[in-house]
Amino acid sequence: xxxxxxxxxxxxxxxxxxxxxxxxxxxxxxxxxxxxxxxxxxxxxxxx
Amino acid sequence: xxxxxxxxxxxxxxxxxxxxxxxxxxxxxxxxxxxxxxxxxxxxxxxxxxxxxxxxxxxxxxxxxxxxxxxxxxxxxxxxxxxxxxxxxxxxxxxxxxxxxxxxxxxxxxxxxxxxxxxxxxxxxxxxxxxxxxxxxxxxxxxxxxxxxxxxxxxxxxxxxxxxxxxxxxxxxxxxxxxxxxxxxxxxxxxxxxxxxxxxxxxxxxxxxxxxxxxxxxxxxxxxxxxxxxxxxxxxxxxxxxxxxxxxxxxxxxxxxxxxxxxxxxxxxxxxxxxxxxxxxxxxxxxxxxxxxxxxxxxxxxxxxxxxxxxxxxxxxxxxxxxxxxxxxxxxxxxxxxxxxxxxxxxxxxxxxxxxxxxxxxxxxxxxxxxxxxxxxxxxxxxxxxxxxxxxxxxxxxxxxxxxxxxxxxxxxxxxxxxxxxxxxxxxxxxxxxxxxxxxxxxxxxxxxxxxxxxxxxxxxxxxxxxxxxxxxxxxxxxxxxxxxxxxxxxxxxxxxxxxxxxxxxxxxxxxxxxxxxxxxxxxxxxxxxxxxxxxxxxxxxxxxxxxxxxxxxxxxxxxxxxxxxxxxxxxxxxxxxxxxxxxxxxxxxxxxxxxxxxxxxxxxxxxxxxxxxxxxxxxxxxxxxxx
Numbered sequence: 178x179x180x181x182x183x184x185x186x187x188x189x190x191x192x193x194x195x196x197x198x199x200x201x202x203x204x205x206x207x208x209x210x211x212x213x214x215x216x217x218x219x220x221x222x223x224x225x
Numbered sequence: 226x227x228x229x230x231x232x233x234x235x236x237x238x239x240x241x242x243x244x245x246x247x248x249x250x251x252x253x254x255x256x257x258x259x260x261x262x263x264x265x266x267x268x269x270x271x272x273x274x275x276x277x278x279x280x281x282x283x284x285x286x287x288x289x290x291x292x293x294x295x296x297x298x299x300x301x302x303x304x305x306x307x308x309x310x311x312x313x314x315x316x317x318x319x320x321x322x323x324x325x326x327x328x329x330x331x332x333x334x335x336x337x338x339x340x341x342x343x344x345x346x347x348x349x350x351x352x353x354x355x356x357x358x359x360x361x362x363x364x365x366x367x368x369x370x371x372x373x374x375x376x377x378x379x380x381x382x383x384x385x386x387x388x389x390x391x392x393x394x395x396x397x398x399x400x401x402x403x404x405x406x407x408x409x410x411x412x413x414x415x416x417x418x419x420x421x422x423x424x425x426x427x428x429x430x431x432x433x434x435x436x437x438x439x440x441x442x443x444x445x446x447x448x449x450x451x452x453x454x455x456x457x458x459x460x461x462x463x464x465x466x467x468x469x470x471x472x473x474x475x476x477x478x479x480x481x482x483x484x485x486x487x488x489x490x491x492x493x494x495x496x497x498x499x500x501x502x503x504x505x506x507x508x509x510x511x512x513x514x515x516x517x518x519x520x521x522x523x524x525x526x527x528x529x530x531x532x533x534x535x536x537x538x539x540x541x542x543x544x545x546x547x548x549x550x551x552x553x554x555x556x557x558x559x560x561x562x563x564x565x566x567x568x569x570x571x572x573x574x575x576x577x578x579x580x581x582x583x584x585x586x587x588x589x590x591x592x593x594x595x596x597x598x599x600x601x602x603x604x605x606x607x608x609x610x611x612x613x614x615x616x617x618x619x620x621x622x623x624x625x626x627x628x629x630x631x632x633x634x635x636x637x638x639x640x641x642x643x644x645x646x647x648x649x650x651x652x653x654x655x656x657x658x659x660x661x662x663x664x665x666x667x668x669x670x671x672x673x674x675x676x677x678x679x680x681x682x683x684x685x686x687x688x689x690x691x692x693x694x695x696x697x698x699x700x701x702x703x704x705x706x707x708x709x710x711x712x713x714x715x716x717x718x719x720x721x722x723x724x725x726x727x728x729x730x731x732x733x734x735x736x737x738x739x740x741x742x743x744x745x746x747x748x749x750x751x752x753x754x755x756x757x758x759x760x761x762x763x764x765x766x767x768x769x770x771x772x773x774x775x776x777x778x779x780x781x782x783x784x785x786x787x788x789x790x791x792x793x794x795x796x797x798x799x800x801x802x803x804x805x806x807x808x809x810x811x812x813x814x815x816x817x818x819x820x821x822x823x824x825x826x827x828x829x830x831x832x833x834x835x836x837x838x839x840x841x842x843x844x845x846x847x848x849x850x851x852x853x
Contacts (some may be wrong), residue, residue: 178443178446178447178450179447179451180453181266181450181451182265182266182446182447182449182450182452184264184448185266185269185450185451185452186446186449186450186514189269189450189510190510190511190593191275193503193506193507193510193511194507196503197500197503197504197506197507200496200499200500200503201500201797203496203500203661203662204236204237204496204497204500204661205242206497207236207493207661210491210492210493210659212487213238213489214240214491214492215232215233215487215488215489215492216232216233216234216235216236216239216492217232217233217234218234218235218238219235
């Protein structure tokens with residue numbers, strides 16, 4: 178694989194993968210909102 | 226009034242369902258082909274720019290509009306749009322958000338049924354011992370109704386109905402069913418994709434054979450990722466990048482509005498939208514680029530890939546390549562590949578059902594189950610022509626008008642509605658209310674000006690696409706290339722410009738295809754006869770915007786490419802083929818295809834008008850209830 182292609186691929190894929198992981202982390206770490214919220218699975222869970 | 230009390234189970238479930246809606250077969254088949262055809266690695270620059278300036282803002286708009294309409298009890302675009310402005314027209318514009326889904330689901334479920342069938346064939350070893358031509362023929366036989374590859378009569382129809390039943394049954398379970406499929410389907414798709422991507426990454430030169438001695442998977446990666454920065458000045462590349470972003474995110478369909486309409490105003494849409502958008506990008510850019518092109522280049526060589534890259538590779542080539550991995554691995558690879566496509570497909574087709582189901586529940590008090598089964602019945606009625614007359618262009622017509630043109634029109638109009646009629650101030654509040662992510666204020670400007678402008682660019686670019694010209698750049702590097710120049714000029718090429726180290730020639734694509742078998746054959750001829758290589762020669766496709774504009778100003782009209790919407794409307798492509806054909810059988814076949822294409826357009830028009838009438842009845846019903 179030539180250097181230009183390798184750099185383009187690695188940089189692009191790292192950016193996309195890192196941002197995807199970053200956004201999922203934010204979703205998972207954001208505290209739930211007060212009930213009634215939009216999601217039914219957490220109706221019985223205590224709020225932070 | 227609405228019987229719709231459905232809700233999402235969890236936030237991650239919603240994001241995966243939205244991502245599943247966006248991730249489709251195009252992530253694995255359309256993206257790499259677009260990249261190959263539009264400048265390789267340089268394609269990623271306009272692609273990511275369009276994602277940032279058009280894709281993400283459109284996602285925010287649609288999530289925001291959906292949640293706004295949902296708060297007023299609406300779960301489909303006709304009445305979601307109706308809540309945003311008092312003019313009656315908006316509910317009829319919203320018809321696009323149901324129409325597109327039914328039109329696309331009608332043929333998409335057929336593709337999905339192929340993936341189901343191919344999983345089955347991979348398990349029972351149908352492709353074992355077949356050569357490439359036999360695998361390709363298998364697909365032709367499969368889609369020829371009346372022929373059977375398994376002994377099951379009308380096999381393609383049987384699998385189509387099975388697939389439709391599965392979709393309808395899941396839809397009848399409500400959002401919970403859709404969410405469960407997304408929670409299983411998206412992770413499975415990632416695992417299957419990762420397995421195949423690792424195979425693509427590790428294949429290297431090991432797939433070379435006596436027939437294809439130069440085959441090398443790294444050539445595939447090189448071709449996909451080597452930046453050709455010249456292509457950044459080519460409007461065709463930008464149009465292709467904008468188009469790819471548009472279709473990959475499934476915006477302009479009405480499904481995002483529908484899913485988001487089940488959110489409460491205090492819950493986030495900003496972070497959810499970006500997360501689902503990036504999940505789609507991860508699947509497309511990371512996994513999608515590592516499977517089809519590198520594996521095919523690893524066994525068949527890059528020349529073959531450039532000549533044959535397209536949707537058909539998924540079914541007509543990949544099973545043959547997997548067979549080279551030995552019986553056990555080939556079976557797993559077949560199941561993983563077609564399983565991956567199946568999960569990508571079903572998470573999208575389920576999303577296509579929800580706007581119709583939501584509409585019937587909201588406006589006509591239908592129960593979830595009845596609404597879901599009515600969707601299945603409508604898809605059967607409108608989808609069967611794509612199955613039965615697949616080889617007569619019905620499928621392509623549905624894809625073009627329902628799955629391409631309709632999306633662009635709807636997205637353009639909704640962006641104008643959101644930013645200019647509803648107003649960017651209210652629109653911004655709609656998106657940022659309850660947000661768990663601080664959206665940079667810069668995007669307010671983008672949503673108001675840049676996104677609608679880009680959509681207008683895509684629309685106009687598709688409406689009157691100018692003729693394609695082949696541009697050949699010769700890099701002289703101080704050397705005399707008089708022989709190749711003479712050859713090009715004698716082949717009809719016209720010298721366009723000569724700068725210090727570069728000479729540019731151009732020829733219309735139509736003329737080029739008459740003179741040469743393919744771009745690869747042309748390149749090989751220049752290589753063998755004149756010693757040209759990729760350092761001294763570059764061939765690109767350009768849309769001749771300036772040439773056509775000058776022609777229009779000078780009174781000679783605007784000549785469109787046959788792919789332009791207006792040209793398609795006038796059947797220019799097929800009419801030209803009929804005119805050029807001399808064989809009576811071929812002419813008969815082409816005329817038959819034209820008739821079936823017109824029939825498909827009639828069906829789609831009937832569908833659109835039918836939904837518009839239902840919207841009118843729903844509106845009258847609302848008025849009566851309000852007066853009572």
